[in-house]
Amino acid sequence: MKFVDEVTIHVAAGGGGDGSASFRREKFIPLGGPDGGDGGAGGSVWLEADEGLNTLADFRHVRRYRAERGQNGMGSQRTGKSAEDVVIAVPVGTVVVEKNTGEQLGDLTGHGERLLVAKGGRGGLGNVHFKSSTNRAPRQTTSGKPGEERDLRLELRVLADVGLLGMPNAGKSTLIRAVSAARPRVADYPFTTLHPNLGVVSVGPAQSFVMADIPGLIEGAADGAGLGVRFLKHLGRTRILLHLVDAVPHDPEQDPVEDMQRLVGELERFSPDLAARERWLVLNKLDLLPEDEREPWKRELVEAMAWEGPVYAVSGLTGVGTEALCRDVMARLEQIDEAAREAQA
Known part of the structure; x- marks a missing residue:
């Protein structure tokens, strides 16, 4: 349908x-x-x-x-x-x-x-x-x-705890396939995701959260370019945003740092509240680099982005690093829930 x-x-x-x-x-x-x-x-x-x-x-x-x-x-x-x-x-x-x-x-x-x-x-x-x-x-x-x-x-507006935010072909669909039973379309060209996909990520007994994969955003999305605000609004209910960046783009003219900056700009234009939401940086596709080059490249990107929050290096294709990411996300969601219960008490 x-x-x-x-x-x-x-x-x-x-x-x-x-x-x-x-x-x-x-x-x-x-x-x-x-x-x-x-x-x-x-x-x-x-x-x-x-x-x-x-x-x-x-x-x-x-x-x-x-x-x-x-x-x-x-x-x-x-x-x-x-x-x-x-x-x-x-x-x-x-x-x-x-x-x-x-x-x-x-x-x-x-x-x-x-x-x-x-x-x-x-x-x-x-x-x-x-x-x-x-x-x-x-x-x-x-x-x-x-x-x-x-x-x-x-x-x-989809009901999800965690939203995947990224440019087209950043590997969002591949990541959600790796950590959940969701099976969104995956291909080696951009805009393969045309509507939000939800996946339940199970971390342990009675421990799970819902992750949302929305279509990739392009510059001008806040003004309706591409799929625009039609899908940005689906991130409105999420409590944590995973900012997915293609750390090793196929196009030599594509710069991961510029991609991240453009996306943050679109997020701020669309909704300052959403831009202020807790956001974690996830560097994807590091399986394309030799193991001895991954850590130096990660440090170089984080420094160039001036990123101060949590950072994870993963491969959605091979699953490397995804277990630690999901485990930490679950722990953080439980902390948020506990803080909310204490505030209501």
Whole structure:
């Protein structure tokens, strides 16, 4: 199924039923009085997160959702039947934005979580509510209220603990294949990854985290160049970013230091908050160098990049260095979780 991570839909709740103007007409009760019932409530529209879905592709075919109107009130003070709600299944991780105002209405991050996006109209009042000592035979009623109607933008943002950030052909897909059961497409040309891939990295018993491989970025991505911000937003939920750099590029004109600097610039332009997130440097493809040259080359790159955070040298192809990387990432994630629990206590 095609991966779709952003769609626009129209939702309309049902209006309430009208109140009834009715009078009792029974034998031996000549002055029965008003007995018009209220109208039923209109159906509401809800979004519900479903972990069985991983794309918004279904919304390419159906983009308008409308709930039914409530039934009108009836005599004998009978209330009209309320309409059924409409529940729309969306993938876990869906962000809901009101298209016209840009307001974020909700973020569905747990299976079964629901969000009311269009409330049904209230039913009108029957004439029984308007009787009084001076108005014994009221004919007043109220109409049902209209339901809410909205245009919504649904944005799917993957739920991952760790995100892989890098230029095209940096080896992100190869790395995620090496450390998880994910099998993204791998080839010797750039842009083989066209949509985010998730892999569960198991470190030990009851120790695992989710890694996201997003398509490679190019200069101008923050302005929409290439795949642009469409996939940068998928890094928004991650807690650690692994900045993957091709340490031994095939193209002699390609400079790993310049690649890193350009990517950091795009990240800062797209989101200062994301740029400030904890980021580790991962030098990939060191298997292309002789063993005695790897450590000096690593030191030279780190010094040229003026990098001050954690640094790892790995080979996604052979798996060298990936075990230590994953183990340390798991330990750091546990530290972050522990700090969060202490802050809430």
